[in-house]
Amino acid sequence: MDGFWIVLTGFLVASSTGMLGNLLLLRKMSMMGDALSHAVLPGIVIAYLISGSRASFPLLMGAIIMGLLTTFLIHFFSNKGKIQGDAAMGTVFTFLFAIGIILVTKYAGQADIDADCVLHGELAFVPLQKSSYLGIAAPDAVWTLLLLFTLIQLVFWVGYKGWLLTSFNSEYAASIGIQTALWHYSLMAATSVATVVSFESVGAILVIAFLVVPAATAFLITKDLKRMVMVIIVQGFLSSLGGYMLSNILNASISGSMAVISFVGFSIVFVVKKRGLKSIP
Amino acid sequence: MDLLLKYIILEDPNVRFVVVAIILLGAVSGIVGSFNFLRKKTLIGETVAHSMLPGVLIAFLLSGVKSPIIMILGAALSGWMSIWLVDYITHKSKIKSDSALAIVLSSFFGLGIVLLTMIQSSFSGNQSGLDHYIFGNAAAMTPEDSTAFAAVCLIVFLLVASSYLSIKATIFNSDYAQSIGISRRKIDVLISILTILTISVGIKAVGIIMMSALLIIPPTASRFWTDRLVPMLIISGCFGALGGWLGSFISYYETNMPTGPLTIVCVSLFAFVSMMFAPKKGIIYQRWNKLLLRRRINEENLLKAAVQNEVRGKGKLFDRAQINKRQYFEQKLWNRTINRLKNKGFVYKVHTGYTLSMTGRNYGADIDRRHKIWEVYLQRRMQMSVHLVHDEAETMEHFLTPEIEEEILGELGLCSRFNPLLEIHEIIPDPDIA
Numbered sequence: 001m002d003g004f005w006i007v008l009t010g011f012l013v014a015s016s017t018g019m020l021g022n023l024l025l026l027r028k029m030s031m032m033g034d035a036l037s038h039a040v041l042p043g044i045v046i047a048y049l050i051s052g053s054r055a056s057f058p059l060l061m062g063a064i065i066m067g068l069l070t071t072f073l074i075h076f077f078s079n080k081g082k083i084q085g086d087a088a089m090g091t092v093f094t095f096l097f098a099i100g101i102i103l104v105t106k107y108a109g110q111a112d113i114d115a116d117c118v119l120h121g122e123l124a125f126v127p128l129q130k131s132s133y134l135g136i137a138a139p140d141a142v143w144t145l146l147l148l149f150t151l152i153q154l155v156f157w158v159g160y161k162g163w164l165l166t167s168f169n170s171e172y173a174a175s176i177g178i179q180t181a182l183w184h185y186s187l188m189a190a191t192s193v194a195t196v197v198s199f200e201s202v203g204a205i206l207v208i209a210f211l212v213v214p215a216a217t218a219f220l221i222t223k224d225l226k227r228m229v230m231v232i233i234v235q236g237f238l239s240s241l242g243g244y245m246l247s248n249i250l251n252a253s254i255s256g257s258m259a260v261i262s263f264v265g266f267s268i269v270f271v272v273k274k275r276g277l278k279s280i281p
Numbered sequence: 282m283d284l285l286l287k288y289i290i291l292e293d294p295n296v297r298f299v300v301v302a303i304i305l306l307g308a309v310s311g312i313v314g315s316f317n318f319l320r321k322k323t324l325i326g327e328t329v330a331h332s333m334l335p336g337v338l339i340a341f342l343l344s345g346v347k348s349p350i351i352m353i354l355g356a357a358l359s360g361w362m363s364i365w366l367v368d369y370i371t372h373k374s375k376i377k378s379d380s381a382l383a384i385v386l387s388s389f390f391g392l393g394i395v396l397l398t399m400i401q402s403s404f405s406g407n408q409s410g411l412d413h414y415i416f417g418n419a420a421a422m423t424p425e426d427s428t429a430f431a432a433v434c435l436i437v438f439l440l441v442a443s444s445y446l447s448i449k450a451t452i453f454n455s456d457y458a459q460s461i462g463i464s465r466r467k468i469d470v471l472i473s474i475l476t477i478l479t480i481s482v483g484i485k486a487v488g489i490i491m492m493s494a495l496l497i498i499p500p501t502a503s504r505f506w507t508d509r510l511v512p513m514l515i516i517s518g519c520f521g522a523l524g525g526w527l528g529s530f531i532s533y534y535e536t537n538m539p540t541g542p543l544t545i546v547c548v549s550l551f552a553f554v555s556m557m558f559a560p561k562k563g564i565i566y567q568r569w570n571k572l573l574l575r576r577r578i579n580e581e582n583l584l585k586a587a588v589q590n591e592v593r594g595k596g597k598l599f600d601r602a603q604i605n606k607r608q609y610f611e612q613k614l615w616n617r618t619i620n621r622l623k624n625k626g627f628v629y630k631v632h633t634g635y636t637l638s639m640t641g642r643n644y645g646a647d648i649d650r651r652h653k654i655w656e657v658y659l660q661r662r663m664q665m666s667v668h669l670v671h672d673e674a675e676t677m678e679h680f681l682t683p684e685i686e687e688e689i690l691g692e693l694g695l696c697s698r699f700n701p702l703l704e705i706h707e708i709i710p711d712p713d714i715a
Contacts, residue, residue: 030380031324034387038490080564081556086323086379087501094494095549098542105539205394209387216380246395253398259391266384274373 005139007240010258012145013198014210014236016152020191021211022228025219026167031086032188033211035093037195037204039070041100044196049107060196067192070096071185141201148197155190156229159183164225202255209259210236217266220273235265296533298427299486303525303540305434306483307495307548311503311521312441312514313475314496318504319452319513320472324379325364326496328386330480330489332363334393337484338400349429349485356481363389364473422486433482437475441514444471449510487541494545495521502552505559524548578679579618582608584627584645585652585678587637592649600634651686652678658689 017033024030040063047062070092077088156163165173166183174180191211198207218231242265243258250257317325333356340355341347363385370381441448450458451468459465476496483492503516528544557564586607590599601615610618619635622628627641637645655674659665665673681689 025377025380028377028379030377030383031327034327034383077556082562083501083504083556084318084321084323086321087318087497090323090327090493090497091501091549091552094490094497094545095552097490098494098545098549101539101542102546105542106537203394205387205390208383209391212380212383212387216376216384219376219380220374250395250399251402252395256391256394256398259387260395263384263388263391266388270370270374 003244005142006254007244009139009141009145009201010206010240010243010254011237012142012149013202013206014214014240014258014262015233016145016149017194017198017207017210018214018232018236019152019156019229020187020194021215022218022225022232023163023167023187024191025212025215027170027187030212030215031089032191033195034208035074035089036067036070036188036192037199037207038097038100039093040064040066040096040192040196042066042096042103043069045100045103045107049103059200060193063196064189064192066096067195068185068189070192071188144197145201148194152190152194155186159186160225163187167225202258206255206259209262210239213259213262213266214239217269220266220269235262239265296529298424299422299540300526300529300533302422302427302430302486303529303544304522305430305525306479306486307499307521307523307525307544308518309434309437309521310479310483310492310495311499311517311519313437313472313479314521315500315503315510315514315517316448316452316472317476317496318500319510322378323497323500324382324493325367326476326480327490327493328367328382328389329360329363329476330484330493331386331393332389333357333360333481333484334489335359335389335396336362338393338396342396342400349423349426352485353429353433353481356484357477359389360477360481361473364477426485430482430486433478437478440471440475444468448472452510487544491541491545495524495548498545498548498552499524502548502555505555505562520548520551524551576618576621579610579614580622580625580627581644581648581679583610583618583622584637584641585648586645587628587635588642588645588649591637591642597636598631598634599636603634648678651681654686654689655681658693661693 021030021033024032043062043064043066044059045062047058050062051058073092074085074088077083077092078085081088083091162173162178162183165176165178166180170180173183195204195207195211198210214232214235215228217235218228221231222228239258239262242261244254246252246261247254247257314323314326317323336355336357336359337352338355339359340351344351366385367378367381370376370384371378376384447458447463448468448471450461450463451465455465458468479496480492483495487495499517499520500513502520503513506516507513524544524547527547528542529540531543531547532538532540555563558566560566583604586604587599589607590603591597595603601610601612604610604615619628622641623630623635626638627644628635628637652674655677656670659670659673660667
């Protein structure tokens with residue numbers, strides 16, 4: 001049963017972050033996931049220090065605020081400071097991460113928090129904390145991620161037209177009066193939320209992997225947004241299952257194994273696609 | 282004070298290694314990062330740094346010892362693989378480089394975590410300290426590490442110095458560089474080698490993220506101060522070194538403060554200060570310049586309108602209502618502009634209105650002449666229609682220098698005493714006459 005919950009958790013993370021990663025990939029902003037997952041650290045630590053508890057809600061708020069601040073700062077640096085985009089991103093998130101690490105180290109004595117536990121959440125512990133709603137006893141993480149999953153489905157499908165337009169052709173979207181900045185910031189907000197909620201249970205590295213690898217796999221296969229989502233969900237499920245099995249064999253981190261398997265999936269599609277293209281001249 | 286002195290003369294032998302190593306690391310990564318920055322591949326450092334984790338761990342698994350040289354070799358190898366893989370993915374598929382970077386980063390790092398947890402669960406003794414490669418631990422540096430550091434720094438400096446010109450040519454104009462026989466491939470490989478060397482020695486001291494930050498932030502900061510390569514390399518190196526020095530000092534002075542992150546915060550502060558205050562490219566300078574330009578344009582517009590007023594025989598006195606027929610000024614803007622012109626001696630207040638001074642009249646006439654010269658030029662040389670030239674000239678009149686004016690007149694075959702007022706009347710109907 002533990003295995004089931006772990007695979008389900010991985011799958012939920014993969015499908016929620018994967019759908020956002022899809023939009024990030026189309027906007028050529030894939031490294032944003034990496035940037036956000038590092039940059040929210042000071043937000044989490046400050047929220048923890050203020051609230052004094054490891055309850056999810058304050059930490060979540062701290063992280064989301066910090067995520068939006070990161071987006072804003074990157075925008076400010078590249079627009080007002082005229083720094084090239086990737087350097088602006090690199091400067092902002094490494095700076096914020098450094099602040100986060102300093103805070104963690106400084107208050108390590110009085111707080112039950114360390115960089116390790118924030119960044120490398122462990123999937124193996126997911127089944128330990130359970131609570132039941134509607135007569136079903138499921139791990140806390142599954143409930144939270146289920147909520148996140150629903151939320152992201154809602155955001156994605158309700159705004160489907162907007163996402164489609166702003167992702168594939170933002171200039172055209174702007175010209176017909178769509179608030180591209182608003183969509184951009186909504187996507188960033190959603191990414192911050194998803195990143196933070198997920199890496200509480202699976203760790204930052206798997207979040208970064210699931211943000212980009214399934215989306216990239218889907219992008220290799222199709223350019224249709226709906227089909228991409230389907231590929232992402234399948235890829236996410238297979239990676240979670242395969243990763244769990246691999247980690248059992250190797251007796252190693254489940255999150256890391258899932259990231260590795262997800263890359264294996266990507267590589268297979270990559271090779272097949274490349275061979276396929278060669279055989280059809 | 283005592284502490285500062287003790288720190289500066291490096292009395293404490295434990296501190297000596299750390300400080301010298303961090304300063305060297307800052308300088309080297311500032312220089313190497315500049316190359317990546319200028320090639321717009323700033324984030325490659327982030328991916329390479331993360332990708333080194335599995336290499337380090339495999340090196341440890343195979344050798345069973347934590348010798349710095351073997352670890353650096355392992356790190357360098359997997360760093361090299363990551364760069365190759367990013368290039369391969371971007372060249373062989375439609376996936377863009379940012380996604381390729383993220384894919385390689387997350388999968389290599391994931392593999393690293395798998396290996397790390399495997400080692401932690403199956404080895405018992407000597408594996409502590411391996412996670413220093415993730416977050417870095419400057420205090421745990423040994424003299425051996427410092428020696429490895431110095432050696433790598435020397436190699437990097439020598440490599441940069443020996444092929445400086447080829448690197449420069451390739452970065453700024455790779456087509457030209459290829460045409461004079463410099464292999465782009467070779468320079469790519471060279472820059473990759475520099476990046477990998479720097480990161481592979483640096484990660485143990487400051488950790489993955491801090492290492493990539495050291496490659497990103499100093500070049501970003503130094504870019505605000507110069508447009509030339511050598512000064513940029515020097516400034517960037519200095520920012521890195523200074524940041525390293527300050528960071529290690531604060532962490533020595535305050536307990537419970539990690540060196541790597543402090544270094545990054547210091548370097549970031551340099552970047553913020555540069556972005557705000559740097560001459561020419563800083564935000565404040567640019568804002569100020571824009572304001573000055575706007576002011577100048579308003580003044581010139583007002584003077585020009587006043588001169589036109591005189592030329593059309595409306596008398597030497599003018600006020601806001603009269604000027605507004607030609608060039609609209611809001612009350613506030615009018616007050617500010619006319620006051621500045623008064624202070625500069627371009628206009629005088631004469632009881633009910635204003636009148637132009639000699640210099641003001643000449644200035645305004647100059648602007649008017651430039652406007653008309655540009656109109657004539659656009660019509661004769663660019664074959665633009667009469668109705669379109671006015672708006673174009675409205676902006677150009679503020680930017681034509683006397684030299685350009687002379688050149689245009691030469692181009693049009695007119696002498697410098699050409700009086701556009703006489704010529705232009707036939708082309709542009711005067712609103713007053715019409």
